[in-house]
Amino acid sequence: xxxxxxxxxxxxxxxxxxDKEKKDVALRNxxxxxxxxxxxxxxxxxxxxxxxxxxxxxxxxxxSASMQPDPKSDLTILVSCLGLVFSVxxxxxxxxxxxxxxxxxxxxxxxxDEVMGPLYKTVLKRRKALGWKIIxxxxxxxxxxxxxxxxxxxxxxxxxxxxxxxxxxxxxxSGNSHPLHITAVTLTIAACAAIVLLSRTDFGxxxxxxxxxxxxxxPLDKPTSSD
Numbered sequence: 001x002x003x004x005x006x007x008x009x010x011x012x013x014x015x016x017x018x019d020k021e022k023k024d025v026a027l028r029n030x031x032x033x034x035x036x037x038x039x040x041x042x043x044x045x046x047x048x049x050x051x052x053x054x055x056x057x058x059x060x061x062x063x064s065a066s067m068q069p070d071p072k073s074d075l076t077i078l079v080s081c082l083g084l085v086f087s088v089x090x091x092x093x094x095x096x097x098x099x100x101x102x103x104x105x106x107x108x109x110x111x112x113d114e115v116m117g118p119l120y121k122t123v124l125k126r127r128k129a130l131g132w133k134i135i136x137x138x139x140x141x142x143x144x145x146x147x148x149x150x151x152x153x154x155x156x157x158x159x160x161x162x163x164x165x166x167x168x169x170x171x172x173x174s175g176n177s178h179p180l181h182i183t184a185v186t187l188t189i190a191a192c193a194a195i196v197l198l199s200r201t202d203f204g205x206x207x208x209x210x211x212x213x214x215x216x217x218x219p220l221d222k223p224t225s226s227d
Contacts, residue, residue, distance in 0.1 A: 034104035048090035055083035080166035081188040087159040
């Protein structure tokens with residue numbers, strides 16, 4: 001579980017970056033890391049979309065295949081379990097990415113004023129449309145939507161969709177409780193719970209142990225009498 005410890009005051013934060021040169025370096029790093037977090041956010045999204053899309057494709061192939069009911073239901077449940085774990089993982093990864101993206105955005109907000117002015121905090125928007133132009137503004141104009149929040153909502157929707165497909169897969173079995181199905185669902189629930197409860201960032205103090213490898217050149221071999 002994540003625990004926020006050692007909360008600092010606004011004065012402590014300001015004092016940590018009071019030096020102009022230090023603040024300039026910190027701002028540049030915060031901007032660079034924020035950009036990196038955004039790039040990684042979309043790379044992670046593409047990664048999970050690939051896995052979940054493949055799971056949906058596999059589910060469709062199994063449903064359309066001409067097999068006996070039991071093998072088909074076995075594969076359907078396994079694919080549904082796989083898709084559900086991927087979706088829960090994607091949802092939590094989205095939330096984790098948003099956490100660190102906001103962290104660096106907040107650093108930029110705090111550090112930018114004395115270095116480059118309140119550029120990041122200043123938002124320039126279009127004037128409010130009037131009359132018939134409102135229709136065009138709604139259809140093709142910009143809107144104050146968070147792309148990352150939309151992605152989180154979609155990942156949550158996909159998660160619930162996999163839950164529905166998993167329940168539907170149980171319906172295929174006509175009430176039979178095969179040990180394989182029970183085991184697969186139990187492992188799926190355990191994996192999802194582990195992702196939600198055990199994969200959080202630890203905000204406590206880090207006190208690692210340090211080890212150092214020693215490297216030295218062995219001495220020359222002593223010549224023997226035969227040499």
